Every structure is written in C-alpha cells, then in structure tokens.
Amino acid sequence: MAPTLPSGDQASDQDNWDNGRLARKRQLLTEIVLRNRLTALVVDGDTTCRVLEQLLLRSYEVQTQGVDNGRDAVALIASGVKFNLIIIDMILPVLNGLEATRQIRDMGVHCKMLGVTACSGESERQAFLAAGVDVFIEKPLDPEHLVPILRELDGQ
Amino acid sequence: MDRNRLHNQVASMRRSLFDQLEELQDDTNPNFVQEVVTLFYNDSTRLIQNIEQALNSRPIDFCKLDDYMHQFKGSSSSIGAKKVTNECTAFREYCNAENAEGCIRSFQQVKQEHAILKRKLEVYLQTVRQASQTA
Secondary structure (H helix, E strand, O other): OOOOOOOOOOHHHHHHOOHHHHHHHHHHHHHOOOOOOOEEEEEOOOHHHHHHHHHHHHOOOOEEEEEOOHHHHHHHHHOOOOOOEEEEOOOOOOOOHHHHHHHHHHOOOOOEEEEEEOOOOHHHHHHHHHHOOOEEEEOOOOHHHHHHHHHHHOOO | OOHHHHHHHHHHHHHHHOHHHHHHOOOOOOOHHHHHHHHHHHHHHHHHHHHHHHHHOOOOOHHHHHHHHHHHHHHHHHOOOHHHHHHHHHHHHHHHOOOHHHHHHHHHHHHHHHHHHHHHHHHHHHHHHHHHHHO
C-alpha cells in the first residue's frame, strides 16, 4: 500500500508512485558497475536540475563537473578538458544550448552528448539533434535512459 | 511524537514524494533529499514571482516567459512534481501561441499546483527538523 502524507492527500501523489516502475528503477540502479572511470559535464542553468543530474551520475561513480551556462561550457571544452559525456539543456543563460552544442561539435569534439531538456516538442527535438546532440531526453534524466548510455560508454 | 515514528514518517514522505530522489540518498549523502527540497522550494518560489512579474508587464515578453517556465518545468520534473510539470507544459503551449489570456489562466493552475506542492514540502521539511531534534 502506498505511504500517505500527514495531510492525507494521497490521491495527488499516486501519479508519482508506481510500484512496478520504481522496482525497475531500483533494478537498473543496482545492476551497473562501471569498469572504467568515466567523466561527464553537466550544463544546466537551473541549480536543482544540475545538482540532481550530477548526483545521479556520481551515484554510478562518474566524475562530473557542472556549469550553468553555454558560454562556460564552450570555454571549458575549448580549454582542452575532455569528457566522455556531456549533458546539456536546450535553454541556457548567456549562450543557448543549441549554439553551445554547435560550437562544441565545430571544435571537433565527438563525445556522447545528451540533450536533456524540459522542451518536449518534436521541432525542438529535431533542432537539438540537428545541432549535434546524439540523444534527446525530456527531463527528468532518469536511470532508464542513463544506464544504457553509461554501459555503452564503458564498453559493456 | 517519538523518534522512531518521526523517522519512519520522514522516510515514507520521502518515498511518496520523491521516488527517484530517495534512491540517491545514502550514507554519503544523508541529507540530500532535504537539501534538494530546500533548493527547489526557494528557487521555485523565486521563479513563480519572476513569471508573475513578466505576465504583468506590457507588452508581455513571451520569450522571457517561456525561458522562466522552461526552467520551472525542468526543476519540477526533476524532483518528480508531475502535476506542476503538466501545468507548465500547458502554459508553454499558450506561451508559444503568444496567447496572453491563455497564459494568465494557465498560470493560475500552475500556481495552484505549486501551492499544494509547497505545503507538502513544508510539512516534509518540518518533519525532518523535528526528527533531527529527537535524534
């Protein structure tokens, strides 16, 4: 039986509580062990999202760095820092995610790039893929999407 | 309320509110959920105010509105606030159509769902504080 809040407002939480999905998530979370030390850059202007995405990556022992705008992301890559994975939002301060992605790809960076964004339209998806991300993921970034990608990067 | 009951209550509230966040909290991040909830609570309140101001300005800057709502939708979805996220999606559709009346109506729904969520977060944070005081 799903736990309830003291306010007794159980019904409004039921759409976040799915026993089957939660069990599957737990299974995914515990099944992966990375053989290699992977590195990731998280580019998100929202602190909550950036913190959560970095922590999710760290829970798989991926070394992460975070920046909160597109310009700093491009500058970091241009400085020579290399990552196995870049997670980037579409709407970013200073320099938006589409342009930042194009500039990163124009530098000859071929690492896996995930466009993780609250944007959900097909035109937005196509634009982000055209800019150079490999995968388009609507937020939230979750283990179901992330684990297969980490396995691929780890050569599993 | 005794200590064990408080701690159990905190744990069950966490599970019911944030199933994925719960998975990320462990011994190395014992206060993670509380920290993220506090972060979201403060940031989302600020964003609601920014959106309100942007909706009250003339002419309405729909690009700015969309950016704010994109950010709000992203953080809401990341903590599992599905109802708030759904209302944000509806708002953004009105925003893309530059439908001011639709945005204003939809924003009332966003605020309503956010207010419900905020109350739950307040209860959660209060319960966590009580539990830590009895530890």
